[in-house]
Amino acid sequence: MREKYTKKTFLLEIIGILLAIIFLIPFYFVIINSLKGFSEILLDAAAWPKELLFSNYAKVWDVLNFPKAFMNSLMITVFSIAGIVLISSMAAWKMVRTPGKLSSILFILFVSAMVIPFQAVMIPLMKLGGMLGLMNSIPGIVLMYFGFGVPLSLFLFHGFVKTIPLEIEESAKVDGCTQFGVFWRIVFPLLKPITVTVIILNTLWIWNDYLLPLLVLQDAELRTIPLATSSFFAQYTKQWDMGLAGLVLGIAPVIVFFLFLQKHIIKGIAAGSIK
Amino acid sequence: MMKTDVGMKNTSETARDTPKAQVRNRHVRMKKVLLYAAFVGPALLFFLTIQIAPFLMGVYYSFTSWNGVSSSIEWVGFDNYVKIFTSDEKFLNSFWFTTRFMLAAVVISNLIGFCFALLLNGPLKSKNVLRTVFFIPNVIGGLLLGFIWQFIFIKGFSSLGNMTGLSFFNQPWLGDEVTAFWGIVIVFAWQISGYMMVIYIAALQGMDRSLIEAAKIDGASPLQMLTNIIIPLILPAFTICFFLTISMAFKIFDLNISLTGGGPFNSTESVAINIYDEAFQNNRYGLGTAKSILFFIVVALFTTFQVMMTKKKEVES
Incomplete structure (x- = not known):
């Protein structure tokens, strides 16, 4: 060939x-x-x-409070993704394995929500977030990412679970495994390829997200990298010597992440979009 | 409904004899429901609280004069919607800008992405490196990309202009309406076309090679191959790519804010920025939600219409 x-x-x-x-x-x-x-x-x-x-x-490192911003971005990304992977894989598996009206209605609901733009949700969400005590806190924004991350991740897991043969799970059930046992020991390891895709897609989105952190995190102490960079630029307009060093610092982590995992990332992106 | 009823009768018939069995049956059903709730519940709960509830609240608020602060929220009927269409020229302008931007951005980024994919689908030695290079801009967020390109347009282009003498570089980039518009299109295409390329490459590699070999033997020219064989075969990839670029371009916010900030003279203000400003700068939450609901309707219409169109084409070919 x-x-x-x-x-x-x-x-x-x-x-x-x-x-x-x-x-x-x-x-x-x-x-x-x-x-x-x-x-x-x-x-x-x-x-x-x-x-x-x-x-x-050296100057920008301090002005940006770079280590702090980096840690904030990292914590938000890691915890959000851990939660998204957990709840959407569990839900997707159970929905595929319990065919019926309820499961198909829920699936349609999750999938059709993907056309709702963030702008159509954000204004009341700020009010609701205030009522639920989610504002201005890292755990709060993480819980919000759970809600926004579920539809696409669940959709991807859902498609993948359908390709897993039922026999494997049934033999485990015969051996006396509980439902949770079956899921954790048998199903979840089998989901690994799609889990990688879900992690990559969500990492690129959450790490780079600007608008939700802008609305939720007001404290300077809680700033993520995009937030720190934009407030830094507002302060040092047209001071390019500082500004560019700040930009290089800002894009370095995600570029390093990409170059290390590029094979998985490109494959994962392709797989995630084609499904 | 009928089906489940019948099913239940059957199972209960076999175990009808003893009351004990009935209790056990109910117990099993109960356990099934609880397990379903335990697995599906968390995802559903977060999804409903974070996305669906605010969305429905938004529909309600769009008929009110809510300002985000005062506790009394007054019902105003369709006032907000009427105001948007009759006296909010800025919003209509932002819609017009966003639509024009979307059309330009979708065509250009898909064209570049598809050409890259055709190029890298060949036996090039450097194809893995090139694929990585073309994809890199995609991993950087729109906000930082906008700042990077602000520098490129303002300082970088002028020194390239001095070096090469090309008038393309010597225009007042980002300084007037036209260059600001194309500036955003260029950066968007630079960011997205690598992503589109990856999807097109995956589709090209999934093609049935025998059809291409057959066409080659029949003496089809490269252009004929492209339009008659390759493009029809990978139409699903076009559906995906157009869907993705349309929705990304229409919702543009980060890149827009950091590159032009909506300027000059609001000429490049996207709908997303307009909604953000209305709610969080002017504190007119009611009006802001009305705009966001309109925005949702347009996005939903655009994307479903486009998917339907290309799906129809897929069936035809």
Whole structure:
């Protein structure tokens, strides 16, 4: 099946590489200028820095309170995803294994909610969140992410559970396993491929989310990376030496995450969208 | 309903004899219900509280003069909706901007994504590296991307203009209506086309190779192959990609806020920003929810209409 490597392929290869370079130019600009002084940036943004100034980073690290913002983002992402995976895999499995009117109505309800834009929910949600004591707290925003994360995750788990043969579970039941035992020991490990997809899709969404944290987390102490970056930019408008160093810090964690897991991420994204 | 009744009769008939068995039957049913609730309940509870309840509250508030602060919420009927259509030019402008943006963004990002996919579906040696590169912008959130590109448009483009002398780079990027509009389209396409590429690649690799070989033998030109064989075969991927890009473009917020902030002169203010401002800056929650309900209706119509259209095409081909 392998096609031959012809002159034409070589030409295409060159085009591809050129396109990739164009794609990466913004990163080049941001990184080299984050290492320059302010006047040097204004002089010529494309030139290589005369000397590498790491002092921008040292300053921004403190102004952004980067370790704090990083930990906030990390905690929110990890706990939200743990909860989303748990509740939606359990629900999806039970719904597939209990066919009937109730399960199909619930499934349609979950799936059709995916067209509701966040904007159509956010205003009353702030009132409701205040009544339930979810505002301005990390556990509060985590519980909100549970609610927003369920539909897509449940939909993905639901599709996957249908492909698992029933026999495996039945033999476990005969052996005297309880329902929870069957789910945890037999089913959940089998769900691993789709669990990876669910984790990746939700990580990219929650880690980068801006609007919900903006509405829920008012304390400076609770800021996530996107929140810290935007308030930092509001404070230092057009001070590009500081701003760019802040941006590099802000995008570094997610880029590292991606480069380490890129195979899984690209596969997971494709799998998640096609279902 | 009928079916379950019959089923129940059958099971109870076999075990009717002793009252003990009846109790046990009820016990088993009870346990089934409880187990169902234990597994499905948590997901349903969070989903209903966080999404459905606020949504329904929003429908109610859209008929009130709620301002978020005062405890008295007055019923005003369709006043908010009438106001939106008759005297809120800013909102209608934001709808118009969002629609134009969506059309441009959907076409361009799918075109680029599909071309990348065709390119990387060949036997290129560097295809894994290229795929990674094209996908990278997608993992960065819209907010940070907007800030990055603000710098590129303002400083980067002007130095590229000095280097190359191309007038494309020497325009007042983000400074006037036209460049601000295309600025957002460019950044959106830069972010999303790698994502679309991944979906198109998966579809291309799932194609039945024998059809392509057969067409090759029949002497089909590359263009004929593309329009008559490849595109019809991967139509489902187009459905998905258009669905995703339409809903992402229509709901644009983060990228818009950080890149142009809706400016210049509100010319690039998306509907999402307009709703946010109405509620949380002007404190007109009633009006804000009315706008958000309209927004929901339009998003729902757009996406279902589009899915229906492409699904119909899929059936035809």
